[in-house]
Amino acid sequence: DERRKTIAEQLVERYQSYEIGSSGWTRCQDLLASLTLEEEDLVHTWVSRLPGVLVQTRDVETSLPVLRIMLSLAQRRNKHILEAYTTSMNQIQDWSKHFSSGNEANQLISFLHQNVALTPVPS
Numbered sequence: 001d002e003r004r005k006t007i008a009e010q011l012v013e014r015y016q017s018y019e020i021g022s023s024g025w026t027r028c029q030d031l032l033a034s035l036t037l038e039e040e041d042l043v044h045t046w047v048s049r050l051p052g053v054l055v056q057t058r059d060v061e062t063s064l065p066v067l068r069i070m071l072s073l074a075q076r077r078n079k080h081i082l083e084a085y086t087t088s089m090n091q092i093q094d095w096s097k098h099f100s101s102g103n104e105a106n107q108l109i110s111f112l113h114q115n116v117a118l119t120p121v122p123s
Contacts, residue, residue: 008035008043015046020053021062033069040078047073047080051088055095060105067108074115085116 011028018025035042050070057063073081085092092109099105 004039005042008032011035012043012046020056021059026065029065029069033072036073036078037076040080044080047078048084050081051084051092055088055091060099060103063105064108067105067112071108071112071115074112082116085112089113089116
């Protein structure tokens with residue numbers, strides 16, 4: 001409904017105004033993820049920007065929640081994250097090089113890549 005869409009848009013605005021990794025940013029991110037899991041197209045612009053947000057993170061604690069959201073959406077075949085990841089794959093691979101190879105962030109990227117690579121992007 002329209003009220004839900006307005007709330008989602010306000011959450012996206014607030015999310016973008018917070019510093020990456022701050023408690024407000026994290027709370028908004030959690031709410032947006034919940035909304036997206038309930039209704040795929042509600043905050044599709046936010047979902048499409050997640051790879052860009054990911055590569056702006058600088059530590060594991062900040063990147064893991066973003067990666068978990070991306071993986072959860074990919075597993076649900078969310079077309080917006082599938083498209084966004086596909087176009088940002090090289091950038092994400094370059095970003096991930098600053099983590100050690102056995103790191104949880106790299107494991108999640110591997111799972112994400114497997115989910116996206118095995119899934120044709122729905123139209």
